[in-house]
Amino acid sequence: xxxxxxxxxxxxVDFNKFQAIADMNLTxxxxxxxVIIGPNGAGKTTLMDxxxxxxxxxxxxxxxxGHDITGKxxxxxxxxxxxxxxxxxxxxxxxxxxxxxxxxxLHGYSSIGKTMFFRRTAEIEARVLEILxxxxxxxxxxxxxxxxxxxxxxxxxxxxxxxxxxxLIILDEPTSGMTAEETAKTGRMIQAFAGDHTIIVVxxxxxxxxxxxxxxxxxxxxxxLAEGTYAEIEKNPEVLQVYLKxxxxxxxxxx
Amino acid sequence: xxxxxxxxxxxxxxxxxxxxxxxxxxxxPLFVTEFRVDQMCRVLVYIVFALSIDxxxxxxxxxxxxxxxxxGTGGYIVALSYTLIKGLPWHxxxxxxxxxxxxxxxxxxxAIAFVLALAVPGLIAWILGIFIFSSKxxxxxxxxxxxxxxxxxxxxLDGQQVLLNGSSGLGGLPRSILGSGAIPRMGFYYxxxxxxxxxxxxxxxxxxxxxxxxxxAIRENEPRLTFLGYRPNRFKTAVYxxxxxxxxxxxxxxxxxxxxxxxxxxxxxxxxxxxxxxxxGGRGNLTGAIVGTIFVxxxxxxxxxxxxxxxxxxxxxxxxxxxxxxxxxxxGKLIEMQYARQHARHKNAALDGEVLS
Ligand SMILES: Nc1ncnc2c1ncn2[C@@H]1O[C@H](COP(=O)(O)OP(=O)(O)OP(=O)(O)O)[C@@H](O)[C@H]1O
Ligand SMILES: [Mg+2]
Numbered sequence: 081x082x083x084x085x086x087x088x089x090x091x092x093v094d095f096n097k098f099q100a101i102a103d104m105n106l107t108x109x110x111x112x113x114x115v116i117i118g119p120n121g122a123g124k125t126t127l128m129d130x131x132x133x134x135x136x137x138x139x140x141x142x143x144x145x146g147h148d149i150t151g152k153x154x155x156x157x158x159x160x161x162x163x164x165x166x167x168x169x170x171x172x173x174x175x176x177x178x179x180x181x182x183x184x185x186l187h188g189y190s191s192i193g194k195t196m197f198f199r200r201t202a203e204i205e206a207r208v209l210e211i212l213x214x215x216x217x218x219x220x221x222x223x224x225x226x227x228x229x230x231x232x233x234x235x236x237x238x239x240x241x242x243x244x245x246x247x248l249i250i251l252d253e254p255t256s257g258m259t260a261e262e263t264a265k266t267g268r269m270i271q272a273f274a275g276d277h278t279i280i281v282v283x284x285x286x287x288x289x290x291x292x293x294x295x296x297x298x299x300x301x302x303x304x305l306a307e308g309t310y311a312e313i314e315k316n317p318e319v320l321q322v323y324l325k326x327x328x329x330x331x332x333x334x335x
Numbered sequence: 336x337x338x339x340x341x342x343x344x345x346x347x348x349x350x351x352x353x354x355x356x357x358x359x360x361x362x363x364p365l366f367v368t369e370f371r372v373d374q375m376c377r378v379l380v381y382i383v384f385a386l387s388i389d390x391x392x393x394x395x396x397x398x399x400x401x402x403x404x405x406x407g408t409g410g411y412i413v414a415l416s417y418t419l420i421k422g423l424p425w426h427x428x429x430x431x432x433x434x435x436x437x438x439x440x441x442x443x444x445x446a447i448a449f450v451l452a453l454a455v456p457g458l459i460a461w462i463l464g465i466f467i468f469s470s471k472x473x474x475x476x477x478x479x480x481x482x483x484x485x486x487x488x489x490x491x492l493d494g495q496q497v498l499l500n501g502s503s504g505l506g507g508l509p510r511s512i513l514g515s516g517a518i519p520r521m522g523f524y525y526x527x528x529x530x531x532x533x534x535x536x537x538x539x540x541x542x543x544x545x546x547x548x549x550x551x552a553i554r555e556n557e558p559r560l561t562f563l564g565y566r567p568n569r570f571k572t573a574v575y576x577x578x579x580x581x582x583x584x585x586x587x588x589x590x591x592x593x594x595x596x597x598x599x600x601x602x603x604x605x606x607x608x609x610x611x612x613x614x615x616g617g618r619g620n621l622t623g624a625i626v627g628t629i630f631v632x633x634x635x636x637x638x639x640x641x642x643x644x645x646x647x648x649x650x651x652x653x654x655x656x657x658x659x660x661x662x663x664x665x666x667g668k669l670i671e672m673q674y675a676r677q678h679a680r681h682k683n684a685a686l687d688g689e690v691l692s
Pocket of ligand 1: 095098100118119120121122123124125126127168
């Protein structure tokens with residue numbers, strides 16, 4: 081096994097006394113494609129918020145690529161430590177074209193001076209088009225994000241993450257609301273990125289998990305429930321009880 | 336042939352309007368009375384002011400209710416300079432001064448006054464930006480603070496009896512630029528138009544740059560931008576400074592145009608009117624700011640001549656109806672229609688398996 085690139089150790093988050101995350105541990109290895117599953121409200125998104133700096137933990141440490149990034153700001157984590165994130169439910173610049181969405185995300189030009197004297201060279205245009213091609217949006221490049229279909233919006237945000245050129249890619253429910261065909265296409269996209277990136281995918285769709293997964297992490301009530309290959313997880317009685325059998329939305333964390 | 340047509344189609348509809356408006360403005364003085372030329376000069380100054388708020392409000396989504404503070408600061412600095420150059424003004428003599436106080440002597444140089452008239456509004460915007468944008472409170476907070484500021488500014492000017500002649504303001508100013516002699520009306524009109532064109536080109540460059548894209552991204556979804564390595568507060572402060580300096584420039588141009596400046600003229604009313612002009616024309620495309628300013632001001636001029644009693648009421652109702660029924664503004668609506676048409680064509684082409692470039 082290669083070296084760990086991300087280690088979240090003993091994480092706790094309280095939202096007004098409600099423990100959204102309690103003693104959660106996660107280790108992801110360099111180059112890995114990790115899937116995180118868990119019922120609604122298990123704390124998957126909150127864990128991603130901790131890693132990307134959106135939420136500060138009450139306790140615990142996040143070590144990324146040898147640096148302690150606990151409590152750092154989202155802009156620093158994305159710029160300096162290079163973690164890119166696609167949010168649950170597309171989070172885009174609506175009244176801007178697909179092309180502009182990707183261009184704004186393009187890594188390396190985020191200071192004021194660099195944005196003012198940014199030159200749209202042939203290489204940069206080619207790079208943006210390449211990403212649009214990769215996400216199946218080349219023909220939609222002049223279309224406003226708000227006019228794209230739901231699936232295309234998800235892909236556009238994945239394209240933005242690719243444009244950030246991150247070391248770690250976090251995808252929070254990339255297939256939610258997609259047709260079976262779109263889901264399969266998304267799976268192929270993720271596998272294409274997987275070669276040279278470390279990826280964490282939060283998912284609900286079990287077929288999809290089966291398609292892309294290597295190691296699966298199962299969360300429940302803010303903590304780690306199980307970890308292993310899909311085959312192992314599938315047979316784990318605890319997991320079956322809280323997740324696979326109950327379906328979505330049945331589990332409500334007690335508060 | 337077909338390719339050329341497609342190429343022309345690529346320009347957004349509002350850029351044609353820009354060209355048409357500038358052509359009309361070039362020809363305008365050749366066909367009208369001097370009085371109308373003077374009126375249009377005032378509108379040209381307001382266009383610069385409107386472009387400044389469009390950068391801040393239209394593109395970045397920061398609605399300032401006090402932009403006239405920055406306009407007025409620029410205006411008053413130049414007005415004071417012009418006043419002092421004529422000699423010790425009587426309102427200072429009345430307060431017992433026998434000569435111009437040393438602190439004000441730099442203003443005897445019109446060039447220094449000009450630089451200050453841009454720099455001071457920029458500095459004010461910078462300080463405000465740093466404080467307001469770094470605070471946790473967002474959105475409407477900015478509007479409220481700037482509104483309060485507009486009120487404070489107006490009251491402050493009213494109280495400056497000795498320095499700025501209080502509510503009567505500074506008048507009798509020459510139609511000159513940077514200490515030049517009096518400029519003839521026509522020449523002055525075209526100088527103003529030249530400045531408007533330069534400001535427009537600058538704004539166009541700025542919004543087409545990546546910086547401009549980031550501004551729009553702030554308007555669309557500021558939190559998202561922080562996950563792409565940006566620090567939006569810095570951009571907000573930067574655009575506020577740029578916008579503030581342009582507002583200061585508009586204030587500078589106002590002085591030789593109107594040749595008098597009073598607290599009332601640069602008070603809360605002007606700040607609010609500014610938003611009305613841009614809302615009527617449409618935010619965030621530059622053209623709307625230009626068209627809206629021309630439209631509302633000329634509607635005001637002409638209505639006040641035709642119906643002297645109720646013109647403001649009539650104008651108010653027209654503006655209200657326009658903003659209510661065309662919330663994206665006159666030009667904004669045209670741009671939306673063009674996009675809807677192109678998008679429909681694009682979708683059909685996609686269904687036919689064609690590729691649009
Ligand atoms: N900002 C917040 N304030 C208060 N409670 C919150 C906040 N964010 C999340 N929670 C709560 O924390 C728990 C975990 O939420 P989270 O969104 O992390 O779950 P999830 O595993 O991503 O669920 P889903 O599958 O529905 O996306 C939920 O009970 C949620 O209501
Ligand atoms: Mg979630």
